[in-house]
Amino acid sequence: MAALPAETAIEGLAQVFGLLSDPGRLRLMAALLEGGEMCVCDLAAACGQSESSVSHALRLLRLNRVVKVRRSGRMAYYSLADSHVRMLFDLGLTHVAHDAAGAHD
Amino acid sequence: MAALPAETAIEGLAQVFGLLSDPGRLRLMAALLEGGEMCVCDLAAACGQSESSVSHALRLLRLNRVVKVRRSGRMAYYSLADSHVRMLFDLGLTHVAHDAAGAHD
């Protein structure tokens, strides 16, 4: 990684932030931040989404190592894979708060 | 903010991360992180985008207080509004690096 590592990095960043740009996925992550570990149906109920869309969303998050899954019988228990999400949340909220306080469109 | 501040916060977070989910905008922000303050045409040249799309992108970023503008004659010099972007960048890159190292799909 010498010439333009920025290019690959930029693409990766866009992908990661893209995962965080959907309210539905954000709710799932927020629920996991609070609940620690939850199964798909509880997640769906807690976030007010269909189990299908939750499953689709979790697949994306799983493929990007944002969440991890533990299986027990026919249940799948999801949890956050690392602490980056919490930091990203807090940092994002800081900007949102600052933004709302300052001004907006 | 008592009952469900989460809902408003979630929407705000999604919007902020949505701004960061586009490679074009990310490149602009990266250029500003390095260059400090740049005009639209230099930004367009540095990021390999049309001046029009740069102008559109900068408008979004401006409306969300991510960048600020200083006008001098017919030129418009843009710079980052605060340090959140740099922190978000670093944190995002940490996840990308960790993700790439661990595994992916």
Place this chain on the structure above:
DNA sequence: CGCGCATGTGAAGAAACGCTCATATGAGCG
């Protein structure tokens, strides 16, 4: 003082995204 460059904006087409419906797999239970 009119022409050109830097920038800003609106509209339209293309592409990406998320949601829902239908269906598949696999585990537990009667």
Place this chain on the structure above:
DNA sequence: CGCTCATATGAGCGTTTCTTCACATGCGCG
């Protein structure tokens, strides 16, 4: 053993988002 529940996946559709083109504004220069 067959049925049902929890989850996973694929296809189709509606909506949003990005890019481009065309044109508007405003400053500076000859």
